[in-house]
Amino acid sequence: MTTSRPPHIGVALEGAGWHPAAWREPSSRPADLFTAAYWIDLVRTAERAGLDYVSIEDSLALQSERFLTGDERTDEVRGRLDAVLIASRVAPAVSRIGLLPVVTVTHTEPFHVSKAIATLDYVSEGRAGVQVKVSVRADEAAHVGRRPHPGDVALDDPAFRAFVDEAFDEAADVVEVVRRLWDSWEDDAEIRDAATDRFLDADKVHRIDFEGRFFSVRGPSITPRPPQGQPVVAALAHAEGPYRLAARSADVVFVTPADAAHSRSIVDAVRDAERAVERQGEPLLIVADLLVFLDEPGGESGADRLARLDALGRPLVSDARIVAGSASTVADVIDDLVAAGYAGVRLRPGVATDDLPRIADDLVPELRHRGLVQSAPHTTLRGRLGLPEGLPSRYATPVA
Amino acid sequence: MSTRKQIILAAYVGGVNEHTAWEHPDAGSQIDFSTFRHVAQTAERGRFDYFFLAEGLALRARDGRIFDHDIAGRPDTLPVLAAIAAVTEHLGLVGTLNATFNEPYELARQIASLDHLSGGRAGWNVVTSFDAYTGANFRRGGFLAHADRYVRAEETVATVRELWDSWADDAIAADKESGVFLRDGRAGEFSHHGSQFDIEGRFTVPRSPQGRPVIVQAGVSPQGRDFAASTADAIFSPYSKLAEGKAFRDDIRERAARFGRDPEHVKILPSAGFVLGDSRADAEEKARHILEQQLSDRTIQVTFEQVWNRDLSAYDLDGPVPDIDPDPEAPAFIQGRAFIFQDRFQTVRTWRELAEQKGLTLRGLAHEVARAPGYIGTPEQVADQLDTFVQEGGADGVVLGSHVVPSGLDEFVDRVVPLLQERGSLRTEYEGTTLRENLGLPLPEAALAAAL
Ligand SMILES: Cc1cc2nc3c(=O)[nH]c(=O)nc-3n(C[C@H](O)[C@H](O)[C@H](O)COP(=O)(O)O)c2cc1C
Numbered sequence: 001m002t003t004s005r006p007p008h009i010g011v012a013l014e015g016a017g018w019h020p021a022a023w024r025e026p027s028s029r030p031a032d033l034f035t036a037a038y039w040i041d042l043v044r045t046a047e048r049a050g051l052d053y054v055s056i057e058d059s060l061a062l063q064s065e066r067f068l069t070g071d072e073r074t075d076e077v078r079g080r081l082d083a084v085l086i087a088s089r090v091a092p093a094v095s096r097i098g099l100l101p102v103v104t105v106t107h108t109e110p111f112h113v114s115k116a117i118a119t120l121d122y123v124s125e126g127r128a129g130v131q132v133k134v135s136v137r138a139d140e141a142a143h144v145g146r147r148p149h150p151g152d153v154a155l156d157d158p159a160f161r162a163f164v165d166e167a168f169d170e171a172a173d174v175v176e177v178v179r180r181l182w183d184s185w186e187d188d189a190e191i192r193d194a195a196t197d198r199f200l201d202a203d204k205v206h207r208i209d210f211e212g213r214f215f216s217v218r219g220p221s222i223t224p225r226p227p228q229g230q231p232v233v234a235a236l237a238h239a240e241g242p243y244r245l246a247a248r249s250a251d252v253v254f255v256t257p258a259d260a261a262h263s264r265s266i267v268d269a270v271r272d273a274e275r276a277v278e279r280q281g282e283p284l285l286i287v288a289d290l291l292v293f294l295d296e297p298g299g300e301s302g303a304d305r306l307a308r309l310d311a312l313g314r315p316l317v318s319d320a321r322i323v324a325g326s327a328s329t330v331a332d333v334i335d336d337l338v339a340a341g342y343a344g345v346r347l348r349p350g351v352a353t354d355d356l357p358r359i360a361d362d363l364v365p366e367l368r369h370r371g372l373v374q375s376a377p378h379t380t381l382r383g384r385l386g387l388p389e390g391l392p393s394r395y396a397t398p399v400a
Numbered sequence: 401m402s403t404r405k406q407i408i409l410a411a412y413v414g415g416v417n418e419h420t421a422w423e424h425p426d427a428g429s430q431i432d433f434s435t436f437r438h439v440a441q442t443a444e445r446g447r448f449d450y451f452f453l454a455e456g457l458a459l460r461a462r463d464g465r466i467f468d469h470d471i472a473g474r475p476d477t478l479p480v481l482a483a484i485a486a487v488t489e490h491l492g493l494v495g496t497l498n499a500t501f502n503e504p505y506e507l508a509r510q511i512a513s514l515d516h517l518s519g520g521r522a523g524w525n526v527v528t529s530f531d532a533y534t535g536a537n538f539r540r541g542g543f544l545a546h547a548d549r550y551v552r553a554e555e556t557v558a559t560v561r562e563l564w565d566s567w568a569d570d571a572i573a574a575d576k577e578s579g580v581f582l583r584d585g586r587a588g589e590f591s592h593h594g595s596q597f598d599i600e601g602r603f604t605v606p607r608s609p610q611g612r613p614v615i616v617q618a619g620v621s622p623q624g625r626d627f628a629a630s631t632a633d634a635i636f637s638p639y640s641k642l643a644e645g646k647a648f649r650d651d652i653r654e655r656a657a658r659f660g661r662d663p664e665h666v667k668i669l670p671s672a673g674f675v676l677g678d679s680r681a682d683a684e685e686k687a688r689h690i691l692e693q694q695l696s697d698r699t700i701q702v703t704f705e706q707v708w709n710r711d712l713s714a715y716d717l718d719g720p721v722p723d724i725d726p727d728p729e730a731p732a733f734i735q736g737r738a739f740i741f742q743d744r745f746q747t748v749r750t751w752r753e754l755a756e757q758k759g760l761t762l763r764g765l766a767h768e769v770a771r772a773p774g775y776i777g778t779p780e781q782v783a784d785q786l787d788t789f790v791q792e793g794g795a796d797g798v799v800l801g802s803h804v805v806p807s808g809l810d811e812f813v814d815r816v817v818p819l820l821q822e823r824g825s826l827r828t829e830y831e832g833t834t835l836r837e838n839l840g841l842p843l844p845e846a847a848l849a850a851a852l
Contacts, residue, residue, distance in 0.1 A: 023574065023581060030574035030581065034516045034606055036485065060505065062588065062602050070602055072585030079572070079588070079606045082513035088482035089517040092433070108506065111457070111537045112476070119476040123433045123483035143505040145599035190473065194423040197696050202468040205459065218536040220459055220466070224431050224473040312579065 006374045007334060008287065008344030008385055009367070010098070011046050011359065012254075013039075014057040017351040018291050020065075020076040021312040027353035034081060036089050042352055043090045046097055049360030050373065052384045053098030055131050055234070055346065058083035060104050060140040065314060069152050070139045075313050084116050091124035098127045098381030100234055105174040106135035106167055107144040110217055113174065114181035121226035126380035129232030132249070134171045134242075136164050168245050173212040175233060175249035180208040182230055183393040184220035206395040229391050232381050236289070238319060243273035251387055252285045254346055256320045260336060263288065267341045285343040285385060289320035292330055293350040294358035301325075306350065320348055327362035331370060338372070343385075404824045407790045408634075408667055408797025408839060410452045410494070411443035411809055416460065416471045418699045419673060421690065421803045428806050431473050433483060438806040440484045443491055446813035447827050449838050450492030450523060451484060452616075452636070452799055453477050457498055458534040460736040462702060463711060469698040478510050485518035492835035494523035494616055499553035501529060501538045504597060507556065508563035511613050512605040520609030520834030524560075525616040525636060526627075528553050533735035550623040555596040557615060557631055565844075566590045567607040610834050611844040620648075620740065629655030632666060633841050636799055638740055640670040640774065645794035665841060672786075672798040673774030676811055680777050687776045690803050691767060700766040706734040707747050717763040721755045782812075783819035790825070 015033055016023035023030040032038040039056075046054045062078045064071045083101035091099060099120060103113055113130070121128035135141070141149035150159040189204035208219035234252035237243050246253035253270060257263035270286055293302035300308075302324035310316060323330050334345050347363075349355030367373045378384045392398075413436065414420060421427060429435050440451045455477050460467045477495035484493055493514065497507060507524075515522035528549035529535070535543040544552060571587040573580045591600035617624070617632035628635045629652050639648045645668075653663035675690060677683025697717055705712050708726045710733060715722050726744035727733075741747045755765045775782040790797060802808025820826035832838050 021579075024576045024579060026576075028576070030576070031572070036517045036519070060509075060604070062604050074582040074585045075579045076581060078582050079567075080604050081516055082510050082605075084479060085482045085510060085513045085517055088479035089485055092437075092483050092486040107503070109501065109538050112502070115476040116479050119479040122431060122475055123480060125433070139601050143599055143601045144503050145597055146503070185473070192422055192427075197698060198468045199422050199471055200466065200468040200473075202466045205466050205472075215539040216536070216541065217538070218458075222456060222459055222472075222474055223476060 005386070006372050007338050007342065008052045008285070009364070009373070010053040010055060010100075010287070010344065010346045011051055011356065012055045012057065012289065012346050012348045013042055013352060014348065015063075015077045015080065016353070017355065018318065018348045019306070019309045019316050019350045020314050021309040022351040023077050024312060025309070025351045025354060028351065029353065030077065033077065034079065039086050039090050040093045042356060043094050043097060043099075045356050045360055047094045049364045051097060051359070051364075052344070053100050053129065053381060055100040056083040056086050056102060058102040058104070059133070060107055060135060060143055061137055064139075067155070068136070068138045084120060087128075088120050088123055091120065091127070096127075096379060098129055098232070098384060099124055100129035100131050100232065102131045102133050104133045104135045104140070105171045107140060107146065110174045110177040110215070111181065111221070114178040115221055115223040117178070117231050118182060118221065118223040118226040121228055121231045126227035128226065128228065129234060129252075129381050131234045131236065131254070132171060132175060133236070134167045134245070136167055165241065168241050170214045172245055172248050173210075173214055177208065177210050177217050179230060179233070180210060180394070181217075181219055181221040182226060183395055184208055185225045186393045186396045187225055187229070190224065204396075225393060228380050228382050228389070229393065230382075232385060232387065240269065240273065243270050244277055246270070246284055247273040247277045247279050250284060251282070252287055252385065254287050254289050256289050257337070258321050260340070263337055263340045263342070282387060286341065287344045287346050288337045288342050289346050289348060290330070290333065291316075291318050291320045291322045291348040291350060292355055292359070293322070293324040294330065294355050294362060295326045296354070296358070297362065305354075309350070316350070327358070327366040330363055331366045331372065334367065334372060335370065405791055405796075406827060406840070407786065407820060407825050408669060409443075409446065409448040409826070410450045410669060410797070410799040411439055411448050412452045412454070412671060412799045412801040413439055413805060414454045414801055416456060416474060418470050418694045418696075419801060419803055420471055420805050421693050422471050423693060424804050426804050426807050430471050430805065431475060433480070435806040436475070436480055436484055437487045439809055440488050440491055442809045442813050444488045446809070446817040447830065448491060449797070450494045450521075450835060451481070451488075452494045452525070453481065453496055455496035455498065455527070456736055457501060457529065458537055458736040460734070461533070462705065462734055464735075467702070469696060469702075478514055481522070482514055482517055485514070485521065490521075490830040490833070490838070492521045492523055492614070492838065493518055494525055494614065494835075496525040496527055496618075498529050499526050499556040500544055500549055501534070501540065502556075504556050504559035504563065505599065505603070508560040508603065509605050511560070512564055512608045515608035515610050515613045516605070520836070522608070522610065523614035523616055523634075523835055525618055526553055526557055526632070527618055531732045531735055533732060546621070547623065550627055552596050554627055554631065555594050559592050559594070559597055559599070561612060562590050562592055563603045564608070564612050566603045567605070569607050569611070572606055610836050614835050614839065614841065621742065625652060625655055628652060629661070629666060630659040633836075634667040634669060634839065637668055637670045637795065639795075640672050640798070642789055642792060642794045645670060645789070646792075649793060649795060667796040667839060667841075669797045669799045670795050671801060673801055673803060674782055674812055674816070675774070675776045676779055676782060676815060678778065680781060683776045683778065691770060694803070695766055695770060700763060702734055703766060703770075704762065706737060706739060707741055707744055709733045709744065715762060718761045721752050721760075721762055721765060779815040779819055783816050783823065786816075787820060787823060787825045
């Protein structure tokens with residue numbers, strides 16, 4: 001029995017799907033992966049299902065079977081488009097669903113990241129978010145050439161660990177700057193007062209004067225405060241360091257519980273991280289990632305499909321729990337996660353063009369049947385996720 | 401069959417400047433997507449070649465205080481162009497992106513992504529930054545000396561092109577049967593070791609519909625001209641009068657030939673405004689009114705302070721031109737604004753002479769030297785002026801801005817475009833599907849990567 005609110009359901013889009021052989025399925029459209037039409041079709045399907053958001057994967061290097069460097073495989077999808085631009089291209093084609101592109105914050109400029117997501121919020125009329133990603137890859141560092149990387153070393157090498165810790169600390173500073181820039185214009189900064197020849201009230205546009213260990217940024221932003229004020233910030237996390245980054249910086253944390261016991265221990269670890277960093281305001285929304293292969297009603301089972309795809313090349317290896325089964329099986333797992341304190345789940349379709357339609361046609365009806373779907377009519381992403389809306393800029397002086 | 405030169409048209413949304421009259425009763429939001437959608441769809445209805453966005457990476461300031469007297473606030477260039485791609489079909493999408501405060505890998509993947517997502521309509525207006533003030537918003541901080549900015553800009557563009565060329569046209573097999581997705585396991589491989597960038601690896605974006613998105617350049621110094629002549633497909637120029645336009649065009653064509661390029665492949669498009677009336681007198685009256693609105697006291701002051709690089713608030717606008725010299729050494733007094741005058745001292749000398757000759761006050765001088773609102777007259781007269789300018793070699797077309805955003809362009813498209821089409825100087829349908837094809841530019845060599 002649970003008294004929790006119905007979970008938020010989102011979907012994580014990754015190329016042809018999360019299985020490396022997904023592109024070979026009959027439904028797949030591997031030749032269309034780099035077209036707008038492909039992404040619009042997927043996001044419309046997710047919107048039709050009533051899902052709260054889609055996230056769009058990205059990285060500053062090609063997909064690889066290795067953790068730190070590239071590979072030379074030719075039998076899997078390689079190549080991707082910029083996720084912020086995919087989200088922006090899709091935004092006017094849908095009207096309710098939230099859009100969370102992945103953005104690497106390690107090699108990019110916080111000023112650019114801030115205005116890009118603010119602009120996504122404008123073009124989607126308040127449905128923008130961002131999943132911040134820290135890059136510790138050697139190939140990505142070499143693509144930008146601005147910082148030294150310890151190289152292709154063992155993951156427990158002390159030099160590498162120090163490098164990772166720095167990258168996470170820096171990412172927290174990036175998010176701080178991004179958020180301050182979003183607030184750097186108060187909501188009513190634009191006054192258009194012809195009588196005094198003032199377009200702006202300059203007192204309502206603020207420098208942020210951020211000085212950190214890694215960089216400094218003056219501000220204000222060139223883009224006015226976005227419609228949501230603060231678009232939603234999310235991060236994927238698997239360990240204590242990343243939980244702390246999320247606790248310091250994010251609204252939503254995507255985590256990867258393997259089973260029931262693990263799912264409870266992760267919730268505890270995230271709450272501990274919140275206490276450790278003395279998080280203020282709303283607690284993190286903890287969202288479990290599940291990689292799903294749904295049974296085809298009257299056809300192939302999810303498990304058979306997974307086995308068949310595994311046999312085609314490289315078996316699927318995943319940080320997230322793999323659930324292959326019927327809509328009812330997946331709904332059971334979601335039920336348990338909600339009971340364990342999760343605010344929602346993010347589904348990673350094993351095969352985008354098979355599993356996403358099944359999420360829409362089978363899973364969501366099943367969840368609705370169980371009372372596990374919200375009928376929230378909110379049009380902003382913050383609203384859909386139950387986050388406070390209409391927050392004033394941190395720089396606004398409260399009216400007495 | 402028409403042998404007339406086809407006028408290239410771009411629609412400009414500058415975002416911030418005194419040319420856009422925010423006080424106008426029809427002035428809309430500068431930031432809502434509906435504004436961009438309206439201008440872009442209007443431009444497409446008028447068979448324009450492209451939609452053009454300017455960029456500034458710091459809010460403008462006067463002696464450290466944010467400008468409050470004219471429009472401020474603009475979207476990020478690429479996301480708004482990607483969204484416009486969703487509401488248009490043929491219109492090119494050209495964004496201004498700074499070469500100093502971006503890294504080539506990121507620029508290359510973003511612009512190539514826009515090219516894919518728009519079906520081959522992307523262009524990049526390469527600008528360099530103007531001051532340290534902008535640098536304070538970025539990790540790299542500071543700024544580069546004028547000459548170094550072009551060194552970096554040239555290497556940025558060259559590197560971006562290497563990345564664009566790093567995937568063969570046919571790199572993706574996507575053959576489900578055989579399981580071959582990539583024909584070559586090293587697709588996208590690059591290695592660039594220059595004075596500005598020391599980078600290598602593999603590029604993430606397969607060859608885009610245009611192969612190489614269109615490169616536009618803005619900047620008029622000798623380095624800027626060489627850069628444009630050697631590299632750009634189009635130039636956004638400030639020269640909109642026939643004589644100066646021709647001189648600039650001759651200069652660029654000569655430089656292009658020196659770089660071994662076909663001068664026809666460097667299109668020149670000055671910025672231009674327009675004012676339409678039912679008679680010439682009516683249009684001129686409107687133009688005068690617009691200019692008066694644009695030149696508020698503070699706009700005038702800021703314009704002169706930019707050249708003098710000093711606080712001029714003690715000078716009466718209705719008095720004489722200040723007799724002090726500009727201060728070339730001080731940090732920029734007006735910050736975050738492109739300084740396009742070549743030489744402060746020369747500019748002041750010329751202006752002083754002009755004021756003396758005509759007996760002008762500071763205000764009078766401002767009206768004299770302000771950018772006139774552009775093409776003024778009845779629709780027939782404006783069509784004629786613009787057509788003549790292009791047919792006589794002043795430029796290849798214009799980048800049209802309107803003083804009322806978003807609805808100002810409607811009048812041009814409704815009243816002037818049909819006249820240009822009747823004359824055979826403007827297309828009635830798009831020729832191709834990509835920006836390159838519509839501009840009449842050659843397609844880049846196919847599969848250059850494979851040849852290397
Ligand atoms: C017509 C024109 C338009 C320009 N537009 C922009 C712009 O939108 N954003 C920007 O950062 N710089 C802009 N610039 C500035 C140039 O990129 C360059 O920094 C400046 O002109 C100095 O270079 P130069 O001495 O070669 O002219 C523009 C320059 C010109 C001439």
